[in-house]
Amino acid sequence: MKHLFGICLLTLMVSIPCLAEAEINSQQTNELKLQSSPLDLAVSSDGERVFVLNEGGKLQIYSNEGELNDTIEVDPAVDKISTTGDGGTVYLSSRTNKTIQELQIEFLVNLDISGSPFQGQQDAPVVLAFYSDFQ
DSSP states (O other): OHHHHHHHHHHHHHHHHHHHOOOOOOOOOOOOOOSSOEEEEEEOTTSSEEEEEETTTEEEEEETTSOEEEEEEOOTTOOEEEEOTTSSEEEEEETTTTEEEEEEOOOOOOOOOTTOOOSSOTTOOOOOOOOOOOO
């Protein structure tokens, strides 16, 4: 029994220095220049969009490359934000007003179809629908 205890103690003493060694490397990959101080931020789960809540009630939406896509005016009392996985819903909370608001966001893209063949009126509206739940 003393022999087993000695082996366990020796093993523990030898392994402790291995646990203490660690190295961390980091580098800044991007920086957003803002017009006002940020209060909170949220990132969509796919990493494609960054939502920044600024002082004065401005919710700014950036691409993952740091390009400003849009600015949405929200209640200036909002002080925290959170998003759903796809970034289609943003939750705005205010400690001052004791409220939580749900903001639905649709991301629209203009497609240049000039010069493409068409049937019907040339200036008719076009809608594309994508379904990802096919089995």
